[in-house]
Amino acid sequence: MKHFLPLLLGVFLLNSCIPIRIAPSISDYKVTKGKRFKRGLPKKTVFVFEDSKQAGEFYDYINTKYQLDDYYVDVQVPFAVEGDDYYFSFYEVEIKDKTLNMFPALFNAVMNEALGSEEEEYISGNDILERQNWYIAIEVFSDSEKDCLHKDSPSRKQVLAYLRDLKKEYLATHNYNEVLFKD
Numbered sequence: 001m002k003h004f005l006p007l008l009l010g011v012f013l014l015n016s017c018i019p020i021r022i023a024p025s026i027s028d029y030k031v032t033k034g035k036r037f038k039r040g041l042p043k044k045t046v047f048v049f050e051d052s053k054q055a056g057e058f059y060d061y062i063n064t065k066y067q068l069d070d071y072y073v074d075v076q077v078p079f080a081v082e083g084d085d086y087y088f089s090f091y092e093v094e095i096k097d098k099t100l101n102m103f104p105a106l107f108n109a110v111m112n113e114a115l116g117s118e119e120e121e122y123i124s125g126n127d128i129l130e131r132q133n134w135y136i137a138i139e140v141f142s143d144s145e146k147d148c149l150h151k152d153s154p155s156r157k158q159v160l161a162y163l164r165d166l167k168k169e170y171l172a173t174h175n176y177n178e179v180l181f182k183d
Contacts, residue, residue, distance in 0.1 A: 045149035
């Protein structure tokens, strides 16, 4: 019984994966500073949600819904809320989950040390496992406001309601030509 516990602990460690980086989990949506969410996004406040569809699907949805003909689709999309004109830009953001797979890494290190070799890999497979997570980040601005999602913005409430509806419609729609007949 005394030898069973270290053996069980050793097997557990060799079969375990240690997370190196974990992508955020967003249940509905999140309003945050773009730079805080992912480096490379603007400093403005953005509306972020998880994209469960394939890459490029949101582009196709926006292009079809607003009939943009592939012109300024992700940069300055015009829309109106309660008679006021706004624009949004969106970014498809990838954040990877990274985990260290302990067994191949330790086994290869032990075998290389025992045999005095540094080049060979005895167990094929990645030491670091990656899983892609995709997000859509949307910034909104108008002619009078640079950041319509900022907490002090007078238009924040109605713009957030519009973006929530846009997100729901995007995730629920499979054939993007359907959105042309909904309006």
